[in-house]
Amino acid sequence: DTGVSQDPRHKITKRGQNVTFRCDPISEHNRLYWYRQTLGQGPEFLTYFQNEAQLEKSRLLSDRFSAERPKGSFSTLEIQRTEQGDSAMYLCASSSPKRGGEGNTIYFGEGSWLTVV
Amino acid sequence: DQQVKQNSPSLSVQEGRISILNCDYTNSMFDYFLWYKKYPAEGPTFLISISSIKDKNEDGRFTVFLNKSAKHLSLHIVPSQPGDSAVYFCAAETSGTYKYIFGTGTRLKVLA
Numbered sequence: 001d002t003g004v005s006q007d008p009r010h011k012i013t014k015r016g017q018n019v020t021f022r023c024d025p026i027s028e029h030n031r032l033y034w035y036r037q038t039l040g041q042g043p044e045f046l047t048y049f050q051n052e053a054q055l056e057k058s059r060l061l062s063d064r065f066s067a068e069r070p071k072g073s074f075s076t077l078e079i080q081r082t083e084q085g086d087s088a089m090y091l092c093a094s095s096s097p098k099r100g101g102e103g104n105t106i107y108f109g110e111g112s113w114l115t116v117v
Numbered sequence: 118d119q120q121v122k123q124n125s126p127s128l129s130v131q132e133g134r135i136s137i138l139n140c141d142y143t144n145s146m147f148d149y150f151l152w153y154k155k156y157p158a159e160g161p162t163f164l165i166s167i168s169s170i171k172d173k174n175e176d177g178r179f180t181v182f183l184n185k186s187a188k189h190l191s192l193h194i195v196p197s198q199p200g201d202s203a204v205y206f207c208a209a210e211t212s213g214t215y216k217y218i219f220g221t222g223t224r225l226k227v228l229a
Contacts, residue, residue: 004160031215042121042206042219043161056216091160095215103149103168104210106217108160 002026004109006092012115013082020078021112025094032075033106034067035091036060043091043108049075082116089113120144121209123220131228136194138223140207143188147209151217152181152192154203161206165192197227 005024013019025032031050035043046065047057051072061067064082069075079086090113093106122141130136138152148169153161167174167181167190174181180193194201204222 006160033215033217040221042208042221043217045216045218048215050215093160103151103166103212104215105151105163105166107163108153111158111160113158 004092004094004107006090006109006112008112009110010113010115012117015084015116016081018078018080019082019114020076021090021092021114023075023077023092023094023109025074025092026096026107029094029096029107030072031095031097031104031106032069033093033095034075034077035093035108037089037091037111038087046077079114082114084116087114087116119221120147121207121218121220123205123207123223125223126221127224127226129226129228130197132199133196136192136197136201136225136227138192138194138205138207138225140190140192140220141188142190142209144209144211144218145188146211147218148212149210150181150183150190151208151210152179153206153208153219154201155206155222156203164205194225197225199227199229201225202227 033048034046037043049069064080089111093108095106151166152164155161183190208217208219
């Protein structure tokens with residue numbers, strides 16, 4: 001079990017540039033989540049996938065943000081025309097199908113720090 | 118509207134003593150609760166969870182208590198160790214929604 005991995009861990013970009021983050025979930029997990037965290041706040045839900053289907057998107061996910069999970073394995077989160085307010089840690093998480101009587105625990109990767117200058 | 122609240126931004130405890138971290142929620146539809154620990158520049162690490170059908174769950178030094186009528190949960194760490202110093206987040210979910218709502222965290226400092 002290699003855990004959830006994210007790449008890159010850190011990204012500094014100029015305002016207006018596009019950035020893309022990649023997430024590789026735990027191999028047997030069929031659900032994949034993206035969250036965003038800023039200083040002093042808890043993680044905020046952005047979107048989640050079940051296999052390759054994107055099932056829900058937060059209102060936080062403006063039209064400059066797009067997430068994909070084309071083959072139901074890894075996922076990418078792209079931010080177009082970055083703004084300084086996009087500076088945050090972008091967290092990916094995954095979970096396996098819920099077993100009877102158990103809740104659905106999500107496991108996070110180490111996050112991708114984005115700084116927009 | 119903050120559905121999950123951690124009203125204590127920080128907590129300091131002596132090594133070996135009990136740490137108690139609190140969390141309140143407002144949404145009565147939440148039925149699964151989790152605690153995560155986070156070190157700086159790392160992602161949150163899952164610690165322990167509890168379903169609303171229980172009022173207590175233990176895992177080693179960590180125990181989570183759930184009081185549904187008060188919409189309150191707490192995490193007890195006994196005995197506290199310096200390595201427990203981190204930010205702790207509680208999270209809540211309504212089963213089947215797959216949306217986890219997090220509190221703003223409590224920074225725990227365990228003093229040696």
